[in-house]
Amino acid sequence: MTSPQAGAEAEPGQEQEPGREPEQVQEQAGAGPAGEAPWRRLHPVTPVLRSWRVLVVLLVLYGQQRGTDAVTGGGADVPGHLELLIALGVLAGAVVVSVAVSALAWRMTRYQVDAEAVRLHTGVLFRQQRSARLDRLQAVDVVQPLLARLLGFAELRLEVAGGSGSDVRLAYLREADAQRLRNALLARSAGLSFEGEDAPEAVDRTVLEVPLPRLLGSLALSGGTIALAVFLVALAVAAVLADAQVLLLGAGPAVLGVAAGLWTSFTRSASWRVAVAGDGLRLRHGLLETRTQTVPPGRVQAVRLSQPLLWRRAGWWKLQVNVAGYGGASPSTGGDSSLLVPVATRSEAEEVLALVLPALLDPLRDPLPDPLPDPAQPDAGAAFRRDVERGLDGVGEDGGWLTAPRRARRLDPVAWRRHGVLVTEHALLVRRGRLGRQLDVVPHERTQSLGLVQGPLQRRLGLATLAAHSTPGPVSPTAAHLDAQVAASLLQEQAARARRARAAAGPERWMESPRTPPTEAGPAPHAEPGEG
Amino acid sequence: MDAFDLPDVAWTPVSPRLVTARRLALLLPALVPLVALVVLGVVLGGWWWWAGAAAWAAWGAWLWGLQARQVRAVGYAEREDDLLLRKGIVFRTLVVVPYGRMQYVDVSAGPLDRWLGIATVQLHTASAGSDASIPGLVPEEAARLRDRLARRGESRLAGL
Numbered sequence: 001m002t003s004p005q006a007g008a009e010a011e012p013g014q015e016q017e018p019g020r021e022p023e024q025v026q027e028q029a030g031a032g033p034a035g036e037a038p039w040r041r042l043h044p045v046t047p048v049l050r051s052w053r054v055l056v057v058l059l060v061l062y063g064q065q066r067g068t069d070a071v072t073g074g075g076a077d078v079p080g081h082l083e084l085l086i087a088l089g090v091l092a093g094a095v096v097v098s099v100a101v102s103a104l105a106w107r108m109t110r111y112q113v114d115a116e117a118v119r120l121h122t123g124v125l126f127r128q129q130r131s132a133r134l135d136r137l138q139a140v141d142v143v144q145p146l147l148a149r150l151l152g153f154a155e156l157r158l159e160v161a162g163g164s165g166s167d168v169r170l171a172y173l174r175e176a177d178a179q180r181l182r183n184a185l186l187a188r189s190a191g192l193s194f195e196g197e198d199a200p201e202a203v204d205r206t207v208l209e210v211p212l213p214r215l216l217g218s219l220a221l222s223g224g225t226i227a228l229a230v231f232l233v234a235l236a237v238a239a240v241l242a243d244a245q246v247l248l249l250g251a252g253p254a255v256l257g258v259a260a261g262l263w264t265s266f267t268r269s270a271s272w273r274v275a276v277a278g279d280g281l282r283l284r285h286g287l288l289e290t291r292t293q294t295v296p297p298g299r300v301q302a303v304r305l306s307q308p309l310l311w312r313r314a315g316w317w318k319l320q321v322n323v324a325g326y327g328g329a330s331p332s333t334g335g336d337s338s339l340l341v342p343v344a345t346r347s348e349a350e351e352v353l354a355l356v357l358p359a360l361l362d363p364l365r366d367p368l369p370d371p372l373p374d375p376a377q378p379d380a381g382a383a384f385r386r387d388v389e390r391g392l393d394g395v396g397e398d399g400g401w402l403t404a405p406r407r408a409r410r411l412d413p414v415a416w417r418r419h420g421v422l423v424t425e426h427a428l429l430v431r432r433g434r435l436g437r438q439l440d441v442v443p444h445e446r447t448q449s450l451g452l453v454q455g456p457l458q459r460r461l462g463l464a465t466l467a468a469h470s471t472p473g474p475v476s477p478t479a480a481h482l483d484a485q486v487a488a489s490l491l492q493e494q495a496a497r498a499r500r501a502r503a504a505a506g507p508e509r510w511m512e513s514p515r516t517p518p519t520e521a522g523p524a525p526h527a528e529p530g531e532g
Numbered sequence: 533m534d535a536f537d538l539p540d541v542a543w544t545p546v547s548p549r550l551v552t553a554r555r556l557a558l559l560l561p562a563l564v565p566l567v568a569l570v571v572l573g574v575v576l577g578g579w580w581w582w583a584g585a586a587a588w589a590a591w592g593a594w595l596w597g598l599q600a601r602q603v604r605a606v607g608y609a610e611r612e613d614d615l616l617l618r619k620g621i622v623f624r625t626l627v628v629v630p631y632g633r634m635q636y637v638d639v640s641a642g643p644l645d646r647w648l649g650i651a652t653v654q655l656h657t658a659s660a661g662s663d664a665s666i667p668g669l670v671p672e673e674a675a676r677l678r679d680r681l682a683r684r685g686e687s688r689l690a691g692l
Binding site: 448456485491492495 | 536538622624626632633657660664
């Protein structure tokens with residue numbers, strides 16, 4: 001549906017009142033001026049689903065306390081009737097209080113979606129009204145924690161580029177509603193117009209599924225596991241030498257810690273699936289809590305391919321991305337959303353890279369108007385693939401890489417020949433690492449700013465470190481120990497190149513771009529009379 | 533030739549009043565331990581207190597002198613499409629911030645800065661890495677720069 005633009009930014013009148021009549025806003029009943037999108041509520045089951053966590057936390061706390069008591073001998077081994085009664089009472093009370101508080105919060109929460117923005121009003125004592133513009137939408141995630149998933153509910157997270165805590169979270173909606181809303185948001189964000197409430201779902205095509213054995217293998221060969229193994233062996237040797245088996249008890253916390261970390265990685269990465277759809281890249285993953293991330297085209301700011309030393313034999317690579325809005329997310333607040341593929345083979349990694357940054361490969365989607373795509377050049381992708389190949393495991397200056405000069409070996413004797421930058425037509429490639437390898441790819445039009453840093457030792461050797469600044473996230477491309485003069489001129493050139501690429505870059509509403517060819521999956525592009 | 537002196541770039545220095553501001557900010561935390569050491573030397577006796585005080589004073593004097601050089605090393609240049617900013621003597625940095633990438637501009641001044649009549653202009657991009665703050669600007673220049681940056685940013689606005 002299309003609402004008049006004039007009314008879109010104005011807050012509806014009744015929202016200013018600290019009104020306690022929630023029924024008024026129920027569905028269309030309290031809608032403001034004619035044509036205004038209705039204010040909606042989240043699903044009434046929300047308080048229960050939210051309170052579930054309180055129960056789990058309390059149970060875990062209680063269990064821990066009991067466990068500690070049993071070990072230290074502070075309490076009876078088996079809880080008595082009275083203790084059980086008290087525990088149950090406390091538990092029930094906490095759950096009731098939690099549900100009541102959540103219910104109050106639920107009553108005060110409502111959201112509105114129109115052609116321009118999503119608005120969310122929350123808060124009981126401290127009110128918050130948040131409005132996220134759809135053309136600034138960076139990613140849309142559908143998250144289903146275990147219980148919600150079993151009951152058929154989902155949380156919708158809209159990421160906008162406002163740093164940590166700037167996302168709009170709609171929890172919980174019916175799963176089907178969440179999907180519908182996601183499709184509608186993405187379509188509107190793309191600048192498509194469609195009839196009625198429901199946007200047609202973009203059909204997706206699976207590109208890659210991470211097989212379970214590979215995932216397990218990659219976890220077994222991860223740094224944490226190896227460190228644990230070394231630690232355990234050292235501990236065992238020490239215990240035998242000192243003839244003190246007590247030492248082995250000390251391994252307990254370490255084993256638990258590493259195991260918990262591995263378990264988290266495993267459940268998060270299990271059944272990892274990458275797909276492309278008309279509205280962007282889809283990631284679907286998770287064993288217990290499932291998560292479907294949709295990143296529209298052009299929202300990926302930078303990509304990192306990395307390979308720990310132990311993955312080299314298997315030829316595995318991990319892919320991470322910078323997406324504005326994902327950057328602030330820490331593992332504790334819902335996992336590392338920046339992970340693109342936990343473990344991919346080399347060819348898969350290259351394929352996904354090409355999908356994420358299609359402009360790099362496809363001359364049709366060339367964001368630069370000049371030079372015009374050369375028809376004599378049959379495969380623009382081949383050159384890029386070759387560059388990526390060299391970036392992944394190349395050393396030295398083959399293929400036009402600009403590497404650290406020989407004198408840099410005094411600062412970095414191992415990896416100096418590997419440190420390097422390559423400027424292609426569309427992107428800046430930065431590689432580093434001799435043992436664990438890394439390659440960062442930043443499209444020119446996504447460069448935020450550029451920096452040159454020089455420490456005292458580097459100054460003596462005439463070296464400098466070049467950094468391309470990207471939005472917050474795991475990818476921070478820096479090329480260490482380049483020749484200072486070369487780095488300085490590269491900085492200048494790169495600034496000019498980024499400016500040109502930016503001027504030619506597509507619009508925020510990606511479907512409005514006249515140059516973008518219609519994808520087979522997406523509906524026909526239909527330009528909306530939007531802002532310039 | 534120094535790589536950090538880019539060709540065709542006229543660097544604008546910042547106000548020398550920043551030296552005073554930084555020295556004053558340095559003074560208090562430096563004086564308290566010095567006084568403590570001297571008092572201990574007088575009360576308890578012993579040459580090591582005096583040696584400590586002397587070392588501390590020497591360190592402070594070096595920092596005192598360093599401020600002038602550091603402030604001289606700060607410079608910025610407004611170009612057609614981007615702002616250049618350089619800093620530092622021992623660890624030197626040079627940042628290029630395109631106007632089109634600017635998200636917002638901050639102008640800030642603490643009590644000491646206000647007393648001395650200087651302010652700091654900070655440019656924010658969507659990246660946490662681009663640390664582009666220009667300290668030690670006279671308020672008129674800070675206001676002019678702020679408005680100019682905001683205007684240029686608007687005319688060259690790109691999303692992310």
